[in-house]
Structures are given as C-alpha cells and as structure tokens.
Amino acid sequence: MIRKRAAAGSVAFGLLLAVAACGGSSDATGAGGGTFTYWTSGWQPDQIAEIDAAFDKANPGMHAKGQYIASSDQYLPKVISALKNGTQPTVLLTQNPSDLPVIAQSGKLVPLDGKLTAETDALYPGIKESLFYKGHQLGIALAGVGDIVLFYNKKTFAAAGIQGPPETWAELAADARKLSDPAKNKYGFYVPLGESEWISFAWTPMLYAEGGSFLNADGTATAFNSPAGVKALTTWVELLKTKSAPSTSYAQAGSFDGAPAFASGTVSMVVNGQWAVPTFQKAGVDFGVAPMPKGAAGTSTSMGIGVAALLKTGDQAEKAGLAFLKFLTTPERGAYLAAKNGGLPSDPAQLEQRALKDHIAKDPTYTVFAEAEKTGKVRPITPAYNAISQSLWTEINAALKGRKTPAEALASAAREGDAALKRLG
Numbered sequence: 001m002i003r004k005r006a007a008a009g010s011v012a013f014g015l016l017l018a019v020a021a022c023g024g025s026s027d028a029t030g031a032g033g034g035t036f037t038y039w040t041s042g043w044q045p046d047q048i049a050e051i052d053a054a055f056d057k058a059n060p061g062m063h064a065k066g067q068y069i070a071s072s073d074q075y076l077p078k079v080i081s082a083l084k085n086g087t088q089p090t091v092l093l094t095q096n097p098s099d100l101p102v103i104a105q106s107g108k109l110v111p112l113d114g115k116l117t118a119e120t121d122a123l124y125p126g127i128k129e130s131l132f133y134k135g136h137q138l139g140i141a142l143a144g145v146g147d148i149v150l151f152y153n154k155k156t157f158a159a160a161g162i163q164g165p166p167e168t169w170a171e172l173a174a175d176a177r178k179l180s181d182p183a184k185n186k187y188g189f190y191v192p193l194g195e196s197e198w199i200s201f202a203w204t205p206m207l208y209a210e211g212g213s214f215l216n217a218d219g220t221a222t223a224f225n226s227p228a229g230v231k232a233l234t235t236w237v238e239l240l241k242t243k244s245a246p247s248t249s250y251a252q253a254g255s256f257d258g259a260p261a262f263a264s265g266t267v268s269m270v271v272n273g274q275w276a277v278p279t280f281q282k283a284g285v286d287f288g289v290a291p292m293p294k295g296a297a298g299t300s301t302s303m304g305i306g307v308a309a310l311l312k313t314g315d316q317a318e319k320a321g322l323a324f325l326k327f328l329t330t331p332e333r334g335a336y337l338a339a340k341n342g343g344l345p346s347d348p349a350q351l352e353q354r355a356l357k358d359h360i361a362k363d364p365t366y367t368v369f370a371e372a373e374k375t376g377k378v379r380p381i382t383p384a385y386n387a388i389s390q391s392l393w394t395e396i397n398a399a400l401k402g403r404k405t406p407a408e409a410l411a412s413a414a415r416e417g418d419a420a421l422k423r424l425g
Contacts, residue, residue, distance in 0.1 A: 016051070032368060036064065041095055051328075083106045097138075098381055098383060100309055116322075138307075144341040148272060153285060174237060187246045188260045192248075210297060250266070262280065301319055302379075335351075
C-alpha cells in the first residue's frame with residue numbers, strides 16, 4: 001500500500017516537471033487588467049461572493065473571481081491538470097500545505113520570499129515554519145486553523161475523585177487506570193487504532209512534547225525514530241496493555257478520532273479538535289477541554305491549516321493576486337474567516353477583532369484551542385509527507401497490536417519514510 005501511494009506521488013511529479021515548458025494561462029490576458037481568478041476547495045458560493053465583493057471594494061481597479069473547483073481530496077489532480085494545460089488560476093487556496101512543493105515543481109508557483117514579510121512574521125511560530133521549503137516561502141497561511149486538545153468527562157472524573165484534567169502524560173496514564181473498568185466497558189483514554197492519517201496526526205504532539213522531531217532540520221530525513229519517539233509510542237502501548245484504553249476501534253463514517261467512544265461515555269478522555277464540540281454537546285456530555293499533556297520538553301499540539309499560493313499568470317493578474325493575499329491575511333479579514341468557518345486564528349492579532357470576540361463569547365472552549373496554537377506544529381511541508389505518514393501510522397498500529405515493539409515499529413517506519421524522501425524530495 002505504501003508503494004502504491006509513493007508511485008502516485010511520482011506520477012504527479014512527472015506531470016508537473018513536464019508542465020514547466022507549457023505556456024498560457026487563464027488570467028494572463030483580459031479586459032480587466034487587475035482581474036484574476038482563484039480556486040478554493042473549501043469556500044461555498046455565498047462566501048466566495050461576499051469575499052470577492054469586499055476585496056473589489058477595498059481595491060479599486062482590481063477584481064477577484066473565486067471558484068470552488070473540487071473537494072480537498074480531488075483538488076491537487078485538478079490543479080496539476082490546469083498547470084499542464086496552462087489554464088491555472090492566479091491564486092490557489094488549498095487545505096494541504098504539502099501540495100505546494102509538488103506544485104512548485106511546475107516552475108509556475110511564485111515564491112513569496114520578501115513579499116509578505118510582515119504578514120508572515122505575525123503568524124503563530126509553528127504555522128510560520130510550515131510555509132518554507134528548501135529556503136523559499138511557498139505560500140501564506142489563512143485563518144480557519146484546526147488543532148487538537150484533551151477532552152475530559154467531568155462527571156466520571158468527579159466520581160473517581162480526580163480534581164481536574166492531567167497536566168502530564170504520566171498523570172494521564174495514572175488517571176486513565178483509575179477511570180477504567182473493562183468489565184463494564186469503561187476506559188480512561190482513547191488510543192486510535194486502524195489505518196488512518198489521524199493516527200500520525202494525534203501521535204506527533206506526544207513526540208514533540210518529549211523533545212522529538214518529525215523530520216531533521218533540513219527536511220532530508222525522518223527524525224521520529226528517537227528516544228523521544230519510543231517514549232511517546234510506549235505511552236500509547238502501555239495504555240492498551242493496562243486496559244486503560246479500549247482495544248477496539250471506534251472509527252465511524254471514515255473518522256478515526258474516537259468521538260463515538262467519548263460521546264457514549266465509553267472513555268473519559270479523548271484527544272480531538274474543536275469540530276467535535278457540537279457533537280459532544282448534542283450527546284449531553286458534561287465535558288471540559290484542557291491543553292495537551294506535557295512531556296519532558298513541554299506541551300504541543302498538531303495543527304491543520306489552509307494556505308494560499310500565487311501562480312504565474314501575467315504581471316497584472318499576479319499584482320492583483322498578491323493584493324488579495326494581503327487582504328485575506330489582515331487581522332480583520334482573518335478574524336472574519338475564522339469565525340465564518342468555525343476555525344482558529346492564524347495570527348494572534350485576529351483574536352482582538354470584534355468578529356472573533358463575539359464568536360468566543362458564545363464558546364468557552366475556544367480560548368483553550370487558541371492558546372494551544374502557541375506551541376503547535378503543522379504537518380511538515382514535503383511532497384513525501386503522505387508516504388511517510390502512512391508508514392508511520394501502519395507501524396504505530398503494529399506496535400499497538402503487539403506485533404512489534406515501539407522501537408521496532410519506529411525503525412521500520414523511518415526506513416520507509418527515508419526512502420520516500422529520497423524518491424520524492
């Protein structure tokens with residue numbers, strides 16, 4: 001399965017390398033001069049119309065034309081096809097930063113080096129670092145960030161005599177044992193099982209909390225096969241061994257985050273994102289949210305971001321497209337995007353805007369998620385990420401099921417990941 005995914009990535013690269021010689025563009029000419037097109041995989045028509053009108057009003061002589069072209073999983077193939085045919089838009093809005101190095105292989109991505117310095121410097125540190133690949137800034141992050149924190153059941157905590165959420169992973173393990181009664185199908189914590197990128201996403205905060213890294217400093221090799229990685233994975237393995245976590249998966253409808261286990265009261269703690277808050281409220285769970293537990297190096301979380309990139313389509317269109325990126329990253333517009341989509345800010349200054357203040361007043365959990373961004377990290381921006389992550393979640397699952405030790409699992413995942421980095425860059 002890993003080899004199949006890597007082969008698909010190689011095909012994408014081949015197409016993009018061939019694109020570099022192609023000319024033409026959908027925005028290179030046109031009566032408007034400052035007219036440009038952008039593509040999105042997330043915004044709906046009403047939001048596109050509202051943003052286009054606001055941009056046009058703020059930038060006389062420029063005109064934005066937004067288009068929803070595909071869901072996230074179909075977005076990159078459509079972009080590759082457009083690049084190959086010379087029909088690409090001026091601006092791309094994508095939910096997958098790791099798409100950008102692939103797109104850059106076409107020679108048609110405009111690096112943002114020095115073009116949005118103030119806007120980039122204002123971002124949360126973990127978001128900022130995720131925008132750079134081989135020394136170049138490939139995109140700019142947008143508001144609407146997602147991250148994960150610890151949800152805990154206040155009722156079961158009180159019944160077990162536990163005063164509050166655990167502050168460290170060691171405390172979490174101890175609390176999970178107190179909260180577990182396997183004979184009654186009650187467990188302290190949910191460890192995700194199966195084959196899903198969610199497993200890598202949920203595990204890496206533990207790696208970072210123990211002082212580990214996903215990749216080395218220059219992104220040329222994996223780094224999770226380390227004492228920090230082994231310690232992090234051992235935590236999950238021990239939770240299962242001590243029956244402090246259910247040994248069956250609660251994946252549902254393609255989601256591996258374990259929300260049904262927490263909503264039903266089967267587990268008292270789960271790691272999840274702000275998107276799960278309405279689900280747990282509807283289920284009637286008396287829950288609280290807390291920062292991810294600390295390890296030897298502190299606390300961390302995983303973040304998912306959307307990014308905007310600029311493509312070559314002619315001087316006038318690119319000038320307007322760059323103005324559009326500046327427009328989207330102002331604190332006022334960023335706060336609007338975060339509130340509109342129910343996500344988090346990309347820049348702390350957005351929290352001071354009225355749109356987000358009004359949103360936060362209705363959601364007492366929001367500030368916990370926003371605070372976690374200060375120490376959060378984004379998936380590495382590398383075209384090999386999907387292949388590396390699949391190797392990692394496959395081997396993590398092997399360790400959780402007792403087929404390999406944590407050290408053996410991470411060593412195997414690292415070999416596969418390093419091979420992917422050599423193939424894909």
